[in-house]
Structure formats: structure tokens, C-alpha cells
């Protein structure tokens with residue numbers, strides 16, 4: 531039997547849309563309810579307690595929307611607040627483990643880089659998962675918090691001088707460690723893939739958490755017969771906690787498709 535309830539996805543802001551764009555590719559019939567906490571972005575520079583509190587509120591919002599599963603499309607929440615999902619009445623997916631497993635299987639020289647927010651890097655979660663598959667791996671993790679602001683600001687061009695200089699500075703330890711595989715451990719970062727690639731060079735493989743997670747979600751839906759009707763035309767709705775207009779502008783670029791005005795709404799989490 532088909533399950534036509536939507537997939538719930540949340541992030542601190544726009545970054546989770548890189549996961550949504552992969553869901554649209556792998557699961558085109560599924561409805562998606564997205565929540566971007568644009569009023570409180572960034573999460574990655576905050577304390578674990580605050581990130582947990584925000585994650586619980588974001589999850590509660592999506593549960594209200596009657597979703598069939600929740601994806602924390604946020605490396606930060608996935609790293610330091612994944613346990614907030616323990617009491618959820620629906621299955622939960624994070625964006626760390628699948629990307630880490632992919633990286634461990636991809637690397638040839640055993641040197642893996644992780645780019646994330648400060649909270650993600652301090653949690654050591656990617657390294658933990660990588661070592662489950664490849665115990666001898668050498669992991670170099672770099673906190674690249676300013677990438678989040680660049681994306682939220684809409685500074686996305688591959689040849690943007692500020693993006694390139696920021697990347698050059700952040701990526702030096704990854705180049706010095708001769709990593710051949712680098713995890714984009716924050717969902718905002720795939721947007722800057724072009725610039726990151728031009729600093730790291732073509733020989734380095736970038737792992738996008740969105741792709742790895744979308745594949746895992748598809749497998750789960752298939753195995754549990756929870757897919758939406760194959761005839762159904764998908765409806766995607768976007769909720770934000772602030773500045774719906776600027777979200778819409780950059781979201782269109784990230785998703786590569788137009789979002790209609792009626793499909794995006796500003797909400798206050800306190801007034802559920």
C-alpha cells in the first residue's frame with residue numbers, strides 16, 4: 531500500500547535544500563514539507579544545548595504536518611542532536627553516517643577530509659563512522675563556519691573572489707594532509723562545490739551528504755513499502771521562520787526550479 535504522507539525535512543536555513551534537490555532526483559513522487567529555521571541560522575556556532583532545543587522544536591513542527599519520516603538535513607543537528615529523535619513517532623534520518631560510510635568506501639589513500647560547522651567538527655561523529663568501516667583512516671576535519679554565511683547571503687558563484695579566498699584559507703589543512711576524499715559535512719557546502727573543487731583540484735572526490743542520504747531514504751521506503759503513489763504529482767511546501775522573500779530567491783537557485791509564492795510560508799514556531 532502507498533503512503534502519501536510527505537517527507538519532512540529541516541535545516542537551520544537554506545542548506546537542507548541540497549538534500550531536497552537530491553530527494554527530488556531519487557524520489558520524484560514524494561511530497562516534501564521543508565522547514566528552514568532562517569530566523570535562527572546559523573546553528574553550527576551555538577552550544578549543544580541550544581542546538582538540541584532548536585532541533586526538538588523543528589521536529590515538533592514537522593510532526594504537526596503529519597509527515598511519514600523526518601530528515602535532519604543539517605550536519606550540525608545530525609552530529610550533536612541526533613538523540614532528540616529518540617522519542618519521535620516516525621523514522622528519522624541524519625546526514626552524517628551515510629556520507630561517512632561513502633567516504634570510507636571511496637578513499638584510495640585512506641586520508642579523508644571533513645568540512646563542517648564548528649559543532650559538527652568538534653563532535654567527531656564523521657570520524658567515528660568512518661572508522662567503523664576503515665579503522666586505519668586518517669581524518670582531517672576543518673570547521674568552515676563562514677561558508678554558511680556566504681550561502682545564506684547568496685554569494686554562490688564558483689569564481690566569487692570572497693568565496694575562493696575563504697575556501698583557500700579553510701582548505702589548507704586538507705591539502706597539506708593529502709586527502710583524496712572530502713566530505714561536505716554541512717548541507718550548505720555542496721552549493722560551493724565548484725569553488726571548493728577549484729582549490730582542492732580534480733583528483734579529490736567530494737562526498738555530498740544529500741546524495742548519500744537520499745539513496746538511504748529511497749532504500750528504506752522501498753523496503754518498507756512506504757512509497758507514495760507512483761501516479762501522484764508531488765507537492766512541495768516550504769516553511770521558514772524569517773525572511774521568506776530572500777529564502778525564495780536563493781532557494782530557486784539551489785533547487786534549480788521555481789517555488790510558487792503559495793508554496794512558501796513564514797511561520798512562528800511558538801504559535802503551532
Ligand code: DGL
Nearest residue numbers: 545572573574605606717
Ligand atoms: N546546514 C547546516 C549543517 O549542515 C547548518 C549550518 C549552520 O546553521 O551553521 O550543519
